[in-house]
Amino acid sequence: MSFSTLIFTVCFLPIFLIVNQIVLTRTDGNIRHQNRVLLIFSIVFYLFAGLGGLLILLLCTAITWYGAKQIEKTRSIAMLWITIAMLIAVLAFFKYAGFFITVTMPLGLSFYIFKLISYAVDVYKEKCEAEDDVRDFLLYVVCFHHISQGPIVRYSDMKAGMVHRKISTANMAAGIYRFSLGLAKKVILADQMGKLADTLLPMTEDISKMPVTGIWLGSIVFSLQMYLDFSAYMDMAIGLGQMAGFIYPENFDYPYCADSIKTFWRKWHITLSFFFRDYVYIPLGGNRKGSMRTKINLLIVWLLTGIWHGATWNFVIWGLYYFIFISIENALNSRGIQIPKVLSHIYVVFVFNLGWLIFRFSDFKQLGIALKGFFGFGEGFSSQVISVTLQNNIFILIIAILACTPIFRNLRKAIERMIRDREMSAGIVYGWKTIVSFAALIVGVIFMAGSGYQPFLYNAF
Numbered sequence: 275m276s277f278s279t280l281i282f283t284v285c286f287l288p289i290f291l292i293v294n295q296i297v298l299t300r301t302d303g304n305i306r307h308q309n310r311v312l313l314i315f316s317i318v319f320y321l322f323a324g325l326g327g328l329l330i331l332l333l334c335t336a337i338t339w340y341g342a343k344q345i346e347k348t349r350s351i352a353m354l355w356i357t358i359a360m361l362i363a364v365l366a367f368f369k370y371a372g373f374f375i376t377v378t379m380p381l382g383l384s385f386y387i388f389k390l391i392s393y394a395v396d397v398y399k400e401k402c403e404a405e406d407d408v409r410d411f412l413l414y415v416v417c418f419h420h421i422s423q424g425p426i427v428r429y430s431d432m433k434a435g436m437v438h439r440k441i442s443t444a445n446m447a448a449g450i451y452r453f454s455l456g457l458a459k460k461v462i463l464a465d466q467m468g469k470l471a472d473t474l475l476p477m478t479e480d481i482s483k484m485p486v487t488g489i490w491l492g493s494i495v496f497s498l499q500m501y502l503d504f505s506a507y508m509d510m511a512i513g514l515g516q517m518a519g520f521i522y523p524e525n526f527d528y529p530y531c532a533d534s535i536k537t538f539w540r541k542w543h544i545t546l547s548f549f550f551r552d553y554v555y556i557p558l559g560g561n562r563k564g565s566m567r568t569k570i571n572l573l574i575v576w577l578l579t580g581i582w583h584g585a586t587w588n589f590v591i592w593g594l595y596y597f598i599f600i601s602i603e604n605a606l607n608s609r610g611i612q613i614p615k616v617l618s619h620i621y622v623v624f625v626f627n628l629g630w631l632i633f634r635f636s637d638f639k640q641l642g643i644a645l646k647g648f649f650g651f652g653e654g655f656s657s658q659v660i661s662v663t664l665q666n667n668i669f670i671l672i673i674a675i676l677a678c679t680p681i682f683r684n685l686r687k688a689i690e691r692m693i694r695d696r697e698m699s700a701g702i703v704y705g706w707k708t709i710v711s712f713a714a715l716i717v718g719v720i721f722m723a724g725s726g727y728q729p730f731l732y733n734a735f
Contacts, residue, residue, distance in 0.1 A: 275322035276422070276729060277453075277510045278460045280722050283715070290315045291517065298441060309413055309436055312518060319418035320381060327380035334364055335415045338390040339408055342397040346404040354398045361387050361394075370585045381733075382421040384582060388549050389415065393429040395553055402430040410436055419514040423507050423732045425525040426545040432520070439519035449516030451707045454714035456509025461721040463674045464506055465728040467499035470667060474660075475634060481643050487656040489647030491664060493627045498674045500630055501530060503731045504543070530678045533618040535599045535625055550575050568604075573597055586636040595632060599625055 275282050294311050301307045320328050341357030344350070365387045371377045393414075396402045405411040414432045415421075474484065474492030484492070508525040515522040529541035539547055555575050561568040573594075580593020606613075613621070631648060635641035646652060664671075676682065689706070 275319055276727070276733075277507065277514075278457060278718075278722065278730070279727060280719065283457065283719060283722070286315075286319065287514075294441075294518065303440070305437065305439060308439075308441075308518070309410065312417065313409060313413045316413065316416045316418040316421065320416055320421060323381035324378070326378070327383075330364065330368075330380045330383070331386065331416060332412075334361060334387065334390055335408075335412050337361065338394055339405065339411050342394050342404040345394065345398050349398075351398065354394060357394045358391055361390055382423065385424045385426060386415050386421060388426050388546075389429070392426070392549060392553060396429060402428075402433065405429070405433070419518070419520065420511050420522065423504070423511070423730060424543075424545055425508060425511065425523050426549050427522055431523070435515075435520040441517075441519045445516050445519060447707060447711075449513045449518075451513070451711045452516060453510050453513030454711040454718070456506045456513060457718040458714040459502055459509065459677060460506035460730070461718050461725075461728075463670065463677055464499055464502035465721075465725070466667075466670055467495045467502060467674055468728055468731075470663070471496040471499050471634075473663070475631075475644065477635060477637070477640060479640075481640050481647075483653055484643075484647060485654040485657050485660060486647050486650055486652040488660045489644055489652050491660065492644075493631055493648060495671070495674075496634060497530075497627050497630045498671075498678065500633075500731065501526070501542075501678050502674060507730050507732065528678065528680050530623070530626070531619075531680070532622050533615055534603055535596060535622060536603050538622055538626060539596070539600070546579075550579060554578060569601060572600060576600075583633075584636070588632055588636050588638070588641060592629060592632045595629055 275286065277283070290311075293315075294308060297304075297307050297311050317328070320331065337360050338357060341353060341360075344353045345357070365383060368377055368379050368383055393402070397404050405414075410433070413436065414427075414429055417432070420427055471492055474488050475481065475496055476484075505526045512522050512524070523545055525544050527541040527544065529538050532538040532541055555571055558571040558574060559567055560571060576593040576597035577590065578593075579596075580589040580591070583589045583592070628645075628648060631644050632641065635644055643652075
């Protein structure tokens, strides 16, 4: 089951909200009962991906829950390493056994393994206490809001919501609004960019027939798809959390507006970047042990980032690719060299477009053809097909590009500020947000009903 399917949007989610509201009313807002409802629905949600995956999740949960209790009791770093090693072994098996045998990747494995590692380390560092109630800990792991693709929520943040949270009309409205916009972003914009990317950047031998402008347009629409698809999921996940009274960390901050690659990665998949910073880079010494050690630590982080994304060499190259650019930027900054904002933004756009090409193609022959076209050595410069494709999709391309900028967010804030400055009723804010939410949901459902299911891209990782 996925957030962008009819069964979730018109069946699972409404039933959950109705049952949760009934329990909320009958138990006078008892949070423990709400936690149990969320746990049951989360397990049901996960079961749609298969019983085998749930058993793996329960095994990893049990390993970490017991390991953390022992870590807290003994303060043993050996126990911490044993727990982490067992979790990494599970992740490595399912991630890389495909080189030798056919395996099915359990839903959300990469994401919940990182959550479990962060929890074990935080218990060891006494940033949080080991959880006594295994049901609460299981809820942290399997919560359907963020089990599939994150964000990578820290246990202390989730625990705060499990102990003290309130489901209010304002939170519910805000959650529905965020979820609805995320759904519309996914099925209207991201999926259309995905169809264009499959046409212009086919992962087949047909890529050799694509002219230079086709490769460039393909790299642009694939870059748009990557952001719109992943950020749409995060909008929906954060919105689901708000409906249930939780506050989850933001995972994107308009990264395509960045003026450096370093800033780009501070704005893209923020919780993953924080994970590698807090649990790999800083423990290795960060930038505290000299320039050479800093470079080595960065190299390790980016190798791990690439490997985490997939078991093919293009992901390793992709990680090294960003390591090189961040190292260059660090060197320039250390010498006080500043690039004008406009030029630096053009440079960032060029780098991430090229980077997503490397990310897309695991077949090196196809990747080589795509790179040749990207640098102007494709099968001719343009074609009638590319011109028609651009003309037929120019409107949605413009909307997709604008959706990667804060322009719509700023417009919403301007409307809310105008309402507040004119001392209008707060009901007006809820009113127009309700209209937008309802319209986005209706359009999203129509698109889902009228087209085939397009899975979220990061489900594969």
